[in-house]
Amino acid sequence: MAVYTEVKRSDASALMRNLQLGTLKTLRGIQGGIENTNYFATTDQGEYVLTLFERLSFEQLPFYLQLMKHLAQRGIPVPDPAADPRPRTLGKLVHTVASKPAAVVNKLMGKSQLAPEATHCAAVGDMLARMHLAGQDFTLHQDNLRALPWWNETVPVVLPHLTPAQASLLSSELAYQNHIAASADYAALRRGPIHADLFRDNVMFDGVVLTGFFDFYFAGIDTWLFDLAVCLNDWCVDLATGEADDHRFNSFLHAYQQVCPLNAAERQLLPAMARAAALRFWVSRLWDFHLPRDAAMLTPHDPAHFERVLRARVHNPITVFTLSAQAR
Secondary structure (H helix, E strand, O other), X not given: XXXXXXXXXXXXXXXXXXXXXXXXXXXXXXXXXXXXXXXXEEXXXXXXXXEEOOOOOOOOHHHHHHHHHHHHHOOOOOOOEOOOOOHHHOOOOOEEEOOEEEEEEEOOOOEOOOOOOXXXXXXXXXXXHHHHHHXXXXXXXXXXXXXXXXXXXXXXXXXXXXXXHHHHHHHHHHHHHHHHHOOHHHHOOOEEEEOOOOOHHHEXXXXXXXXXXXXXXXXXXXXXXXHHHHHHHHHOEOOOOOOEOHHHHHHHHHHHHHHOOOOHHHHHHHHHHHHHHHHHHHHXXXXXXXXXXXXXXXOOOOHHHHHXXXXXXXXXXXXXXXXXXXXX
């Protein structure tokens, strides 16, 4: 989250009033993240998050917002987008602020757990599996916009900014992922709506109780295994080295499989998808770091972290078979 577009208090107040969410009391920009403009908006009826979309279009946004609505209606704890109650725009989830597409969702309770323990990892693994199953009957389609085609387009743009060793790693890994994507095992992976960015700061807890997943604006149709790998690479690694933490890894994967057991192709390709997930975020962080956009509030992420994670996944693969006997 960041602030690229300054929102006038009067505009935010009018939107909250039109959505019948009450009288605006406070409006505060949110620092962190890199994609959209975000504000906390507090009214006399509750606390909300106002998002202005800097890259996603009016045409693309219904997928993300309808997915959140779909999951919320099936008991997955996600922000529920506010629909316009006015007759001429009844049910509309995409609004307009400062000439940009916008949405308002309820603010989730709790806080992010940035130093997760095995209990937190198990809770996320369980809910991720439930989310995947709940999305099976979602009818809208939007490709994961940060998947392999985007990597193929973006890697040549960032390569000139890298050292020879980094460029070699990036190029060889991209070739490997193109090879994997053409395989029969990859074609057998289950697919559906995925979050695609479910990092520690996109999950809320009240103590050890998971209270919500949020920030679905990288979501798309892709493999469930890729979504799982993104999570394992964040929730279950040592941040200093990028190496997997076996206890957290086992807890996360065991909880996921209790709800949604991996099939044979998913078990086979988990090591490759863990590498793919690391590559995806290394590429995007390189892009944001070397080709930044202006923002009123923005703290770019360090690309070196996911370079470490990728090297760790290449040299020390994580597999289903590393599960301890106790975790099974």
